[in-house]
Amino acid sequence: MNRDTVNVFFLWLVLTALGEFVILGTDLFSYPIVGAEEGHVVDDAFFFLTALAVPVAAFVLSMLGYAFIRFRVSGPDEDGPPVKMHRSWAIFWLLWTTGLTLFVIVHPGITGILEIRHLGSGEPDLVVETEGSRWYWTINYPDGVTVKTFEEDAEMVLPVDSHVKFEVTSTDVLHAFWVPAFRMKVDAVPGLVTTISATTIGLGNYRDDPQYRLQCAELCGLLHNGMDVPVRVVSVAEFDAWLAEKAVTAA
Amino acid sequence: MSFISPFRFVIRALVFATIGFIIGSLLASLITGATGEPAEEPMLALGYAGALIGWLLGIGVWDVWAREWIGLQPRSLNAQSWHQYFRFSTDHKVIGTQYLVTFVVVLLLAGFLAMVLRVELAQPGIAFLSDQNYNTVMSLHGIMMIAVAVATIIGGFANFGVPLLIGADDVAFPRINALSYWIIPPVAILLLLTPLFGGFDTGWTAYPPLSTLGSSGTLLFLLAFLTFGLSSILGGLNFLATIVFLRAPGMGWSRMPIFVWSVFCAALISLTATQFVAAGLLMVMLDRVVGMGFFDSNRGGDALLFEHIFWFYSHPAVYIMILPAFGILLEVLSHFARKPVYAYRWVVASMFSIVLISFIVWAHHLYTSGMPDFLHIPFMVTTELISIPTGVIFLSALGIIWRGRLWLTTPMLFALAVVFNFLIGGITGIFLADVPTDIHLQDTYFVVAHFHYTIMGGEIFAIMAGIYYWYPKITGRMYNERQGRLHFWWMFISYNATFLPMFWTGVWGMNRRVADYTDNLADLNLIITGISFVMGASFLLFVYNMVSSSIRGPVAEANPWRARTLEWQTSSPPPEENFTTPPQVVGDPYDYGVPDSVHAVVSPSGGSSDGPAEGADRGA
Structure with a gap:
């Protein structure tokens, strides 16, 4: 081991520790409010990948930074050592990058997908049909209740602690159904019904946190940026009352 | 007259x-x-x-x-005068320069459009652009920057450099080469005309049914994109033939400069994949103009189909952009660290792996598109596998600079910055390849930040490295080194300060392609807008340096960098036939530090200010 190698090794340890401290010990990498079980899966995956990325990034930055400071010369004098490669180092590099890649594919990749799928399987407590049109949503609840989001005070009301299944489609161009608080998103495609589930946890309201909104996330032309509507997650009793009241008005 | x-x-x-x-x-x-x-x-x-x-x-x-x-006799329009830049010249150096100047201008224009977008985004609410104008400006910024990213290296540096680097006197098909450049001005004219025809609001992705509706500006955009694709296909064909058939005697495949390898790989994608997007765009146009209904679900069409065709080209296309950038990166690192390209054969193998894998990853753009769920895992697997060959590029870059003798000129600084920026771009790519995180991040500013880190931080920084590196060879004059380094630090710091915060705005719920956003993101966006103007201003210094040095800069030697590759063994700028006699390649291009090693025997070329090209025997 020459001195440069030892120095970089310690630099790497320090940078890794520093990076992990920022992630674990500060709120720089905090996440927006979560309103669905599925959102926890997403945030856990995000957190895990960030923590895993730190030593990798720290390694490249250590070598880059150390070389930048230690190996600089003021002009073209002599050549560097004619090292074409170190076979064992290259093989080691290939092994750890491959290993890490396969690991990330399995977790949080495949495990996360299966977990989200598992949460979405089974009988939903509520099915909401959501239809995108330029530039509003038509939200169809059971009992013939319909909310069109261009109406005054329109909002998407959902019951808490419930498995809600959204059946999404479009009447014209591509849109996308996205509730940032749920971390769930799926495109609204004309001629196709796509589905997505959210298992709501905790009461939430757009007025308190803008992550509680239904937002179009696929460019749909002129008023794309205004194609959003507040989401309000309420207690089951309150939701039933709201639905019953709406059903009366509808009838 | x-x-x-x-x-x-x-x-x-x-x-x-x-x-x-x-x-x-x-x-x-x-x-x-x-x-x-x-x-x-x-x-x-x-x-x-x-x-x-x-x-x-x-x-x-x-x-x-x-x-x-x-049956008439054709005439050559080549001439030893600047007039030939404004007609159908078949000299690869003229065409390369035409490409470079054209696309630097497009880069500056599209950058100006980005500044316009940033003003609108400084605060929530609609400030001064109407929704339609915002969408048009955003879409124009996108497609113009895509054109810059696709064509600047392949069209510019590869045209100027590849024949020189392989010791040829021109490309294989000089007339096709000129054709592929002269197709570009109509593309630019069409795009600049779109605002007069109502603009277009589809983004550069042109997804139907949106792109089959709306004003005729959309049609102009589709025609421009299709024409640009034709240019790209012809360019790919030309470089493959040139590299296969025109290498100087003695330049076996294992003695080819790494930049030439990277262009070869990019040309493979350019020739094959571009035809898919061309077909897709043609179908959209037929939907629009004659109502064929390929993508109209009311008439048996399928809107999702286009996304598959589009990304079957457009994901490989990002490797048309980044592979030659890797080529410039390793080339510059090797010459300025004065060490061989580390793990050369592994790098070549990795580039080919990237080409192959790039064709089977496209549906990671479609995780949330409503395609069948069972496709998620296979495409996540292929997408994440691509980080293995990309990792080998990092292995090589770090291996080159490790214990080298780093001469920190402007091109070297930009090359080192590519490693830094692409590290961030690559790592954040994992978050988008991973299905659970992508469901949230898809179509947010996290994606915007990611691709600006890979394409701008990776490729545009590599283009800057290339411009400064080959500037003396192209213009025959040296740029101002002090201004160059100032430009680097100015651009590098402001670039990172502009795009790094966008990862946060994305995670915190800011979606792409919007003129308006929720109030909680106001502070961060104001900061981004402020710094983005600092970054924009750095390009003024760049342009000043380029223009003033081309007029008043000191005359460049044949080989100011004391580099070993062939383009530096002829005068700056090279004579029309590149080398007075064909070079004989007798060794590796990167054998820095190997006693008595020689890359090529080049006879003295005329027209150089300092006579015989030194450096052919450098490294002793």
């Missing part, structure tokens, strides 16, 4: 294009008049086809090429 004469071919081309437009649109109105369909868009489309043909004939295809189709 003397003012007009340099531009007489351009003027002739514009006249021919007008005639072509009139013929094409008359033809269209005759056809549609017979069937009673609305005629405006068919007239525009066929009129444009006529105009394109007229433009090309007028700029010089007639003189250089078409005359021989009817």
Whole structure:
């Protein structure tokens, strides 16, 4: 081991520790409010990948930074050592990058997908049909209740602690159904019904946190940026009352 | 007259294009008049086809090429004068320079559009752009930057550099080469005309049904994109043939400079994948203009189909952009660290792996598109596998600089920054390849930040490295090193400060392609806008340095970097035939530090200010 190698090794340890401290010990990498079980899966995956990325990034930055400071010369004098490669180092590099890649594919990749799928399987407590049109949503609840989001005070009301299944489609161009608080998103495609589930946890309201909104996330032309509507997650009793009241008005 | 004469071919081309437009649109109105369909868009489309043909004939295809189709003697339009930059010259160095200047101008224009977007995004709410104008400016910024990213290296540096680096006197098909450049100005004109035709609001992705609706600006955009694709296909074909057949005697595949390898790999994608997006765009146009309904679900079409066709090209296309950037990166690192390209053969193998894998990852753009769920895992697997060959590029970059002798010139600084920026771009790519995180991040500013880190931080920084590196060879003069380094630090710091916060705005719920956003993101966006203007200003220094040095800069030696590759063994700028006699390649290009090693034997070339090209025997 020459001195440069030892120095970089310690630099790497320090940078890794520093990076992990920022992630674990500060709120720089905090996440927006979560309103669905599925959102926890997403945030856990995000957190895990960030923590895993730190030593990798720290390694490249250590070598880059150390070389930048230690190996600089003021002009073209002599050549560097004619090292074409170190076979064992290259093989080691290939092994750890491959290993890490396969690991990330399995977790949080495949495990996360299966977990989200598992949460979405089974009988939903509520099915909401959501239809995108330029530039509003038509939200169809059971009992013939319909909310069109261009109406005054329109909002998407959902019951808490419930498995809600959204059946999404479009009447014209591509849109996308996205509730940032749920971390769930799926495109609204004309001629196709796509589905997505959210298992709501905790009461939430757009007025308190803008992550509680239904937002179009696929460019749909002129008023794309205004194609959003507040989401309000309420207690089951309150939701039933709201639905019953709406059903009366509808009838 | 003397003012007009340099531009007489351009003027002739514009006249021919007008005639072509009139013929094409008359033809269209005759056809549609017979069937009673609305005629405006068919007239525009066929009129444009006529105009394109007229433009090309007028700029010089007639003189250089078409005359021989009817038995006349063709004429060359090459000349030792700046006039040849404004006509159908077949000299690869002229064409390379045309590409470079054109796309630096497009880069600056599209960058200016980005500044306009940032002003609108400084605060929530609609400030000064209407929704339609915001969408048009955003879409124009996108497609223009895509063009810059696709064509600057392949069209510019590869054209200028590849024949020189492999010891050839030109490319394999010089006339096709000139054609692929002269197709570009009509593309630029079409895009600049779109605001007059109502603009277009589809983004550069042109997803139907949106792109089959709306004003005729969308049609102009589709025509421009299709034409640009044609140029890209021809360019790919040309470089493959050039690299396969025109290497100097002795330049075996294992002695080829790494930049040439990277262009070879990018050209493979360019030739094959571009045809898919061309077909897709043609189908959208047929949907629009004659109502065929390929993507209209009311008539048995499928909107999702286009996304698959589009990304089957457009994901490999990002490797058309980044592979040659890797080539410039390793090239510059090797010469300025004065060490061989580390793990050269592994790098070549990795580039080919990237080409292959790039064709089977496209559906990671479609995780949330509503495609069947069972496709998520296979495409996540292929996508994440691509980080293994990409990791080998990092292995090589770090291996080159490790214990080297780093001469920190402007090109070297930009190359080192590519490693830094692409590290962030690559790592954040994992978050988008991973299905659970992508469901949230898809179509947010996290994606915007990610691709600006890979394409701008990776490729545009590599382009900057290339511009400074080859500037003395292209212009025959040295740029101002102090201004160059100042430009680097200015751009590097402000670039990172602009794009790094966008990862946060994305996670915190800011979606892409919007003029307005929720109030909680106001502070961060204001900061981004402020710093983005600092970054924009850095380009003024760059342009000043480039322009003033080309006029007043000190005359460059043949080999100011004491580099070993062949382009530095001829005068700056090189004579028309590149080398007075064909070089003989006798060794590796990167054997820095190997006693008595020689890359090539080059006989003294004429026209150089300092006589015989030194450096062929460097490294002793």
